[in-house]
Amino acid sequence: xxxxxxxxxxxxxxxxxxxxxxxxxxxxxxxxxxxxxxxxxxxxxxxxxxxxxxxxxxxxxxxxxxxxxxxxxxxxxxxxxxxxxxxxxxxxxxxxxxxxxxxxxxxxxxxxxxxxxxxxx
Numbered sequence: 001x002x003x004x005x006x007x008x009x010x011x012x013x014x015x016x017x018x019x020x021x022x023x024x025x026x027x028x029x030x031x032x033x034x035x036x037x038x039x040x041x042x043x044x045x046x047x048x049x050x051x052x053x054x055x056x057x058x059x060x061x062x063x064x065x066x067x068x069x070x071x072x073x074x075x076x077x078x079x080x081x082x083x084x085x086x087x088x089x090x091x092x093x094x095x096x097x098x099x100x101x102x103x104x105x106x107x108x109x110x111x112x113x114x115x116x117x118x119x120x121x
Contacts, residue, residue: 002027002028002029004030005029005030005050005051005115005119006029006030006031006032006047006048006049006050006051007024007029007030007031007032007049007050007051007052007053007115008031008032008033008034008040008043008044008047008049008051008052008053008078009021009024009031009032009033009034009053010033010034010036010037010039010040010052010053010054010055010058010063010066011033011034011035011053011055011058011083012035012036012055012057012058012059013055014035016055016083016104017033017035020053020111021033023108023111023112024111027112029115032047032049035058035060036058036059036060036061036062037054037058037060037061037062037063037065037066037069038060038061038066040052040054040066040070041061041066041069041070041073044070044073044078048078049078050078050079050119051078051079051080051081051115051118051119052070052078052079052080052081053081053083053102053111054066054067054080054081054082054083054098055082055083055084056082056083056084056086056092056096057084057086063082063084063096064095064096067080067096067097067098071097079099079100079118080096080097080098080099080100081098081099081100081101081102081114081115081118082096082098082100082101082102083102083104083106084101084103084104085103085104085105086103089101089103099118100114100117100118101114102114
């Protein structure tokens with residue numbers, strides 16, 4: 001079932017993006033990457049992710065702006081899991097309406113558990 005799950009990684013830090021992408025591939029997930037929200041918005045119509053792993057602070061288009069614009073696109077919408085090193089991650093996630101949260105730094109087991117929580121049973 002994991003090979004049917006498409007995850008979009010929206011993260012400006014290349015090392016974090018690569019770490020997540022390799023971990024997801026090792027677990028059998030499909031993944032695509034975007035270095036900012038603008039690139040992610042361009043990918044979504046053809047990639048159609050089930051889950052979006054979204055960094056909050058990025059150049060060009062940050063996570064907040066991405067969510068505002070993404071939610072204006074036609075449904076269905078992917079579940080959004082915010083990735084952040086913010087001092088108040090729970091508040092930040094609530095402010096943008098994220099479905100889930102993963103505070104940086106995190107390990108791959110935390111990532112897998114968080115993703116699993118948003119997959120259909």
